[in-house]
Amino acid sequence: MPSATGSDTVAPADQDVVYIEVWEPYRDFMDLYRLVSNAEQLGGGKPVIIAAYIHPSDSERPAGDAVIFASGGYHLELGEPGAMLADPYFPKFGLMTNLRNRSSELL
Numbered sequence: 114m115p116s117a118t119g120s121d122t123v124a125p126a127d128q129d130v131v132y133i134e135v136w137e138p139y140r141d142f143m144d145l146y147r148l149v150s151n152a153e154q155l156g157g158g159k160p161v162i163i164a165a166y167i168h169p170s171d172s173e174r175p176a177g178d179a180v181i182f183a184s185g186g187y188h189l190e191l192g193e194p195g196a197m198l199a200d201p202y203f204p205k206f207g208l209m210t211n212l213r214n215r216s217s218e219l220l
């Protein structure tokens with residue numbers, strides 16, 4: 114049975130990486146872990162790139178990154194200069210200015 118992400122078809126294909134866009138019904142951190150580990154296994158250890166559109170101001174963004182990275186994946190999230198991808202329609206992006214202000218407060 115095909116997966117909702119198509120990774121069962123894409124991962125073993127003759128390509129250098131496995132690219133997955135995360136859509137419903139995948140919403141939780143555990144889903145991110147499963148997507149990365151399953152695609153890595155199906156792809157024979159190829160790098161897995163996840164496009165999960167999390168707005169920069171979303172408080173769960175750092176945890177989402179941590180789950181993807183700890184699972185061995187990469188997160189496609191940088192877009193325009195000073196902005197992060199926040200929506201599948203790339204012209205809709207989130208500015209990183211709030212993040213810069215927060216990190217300077219922490220220093």
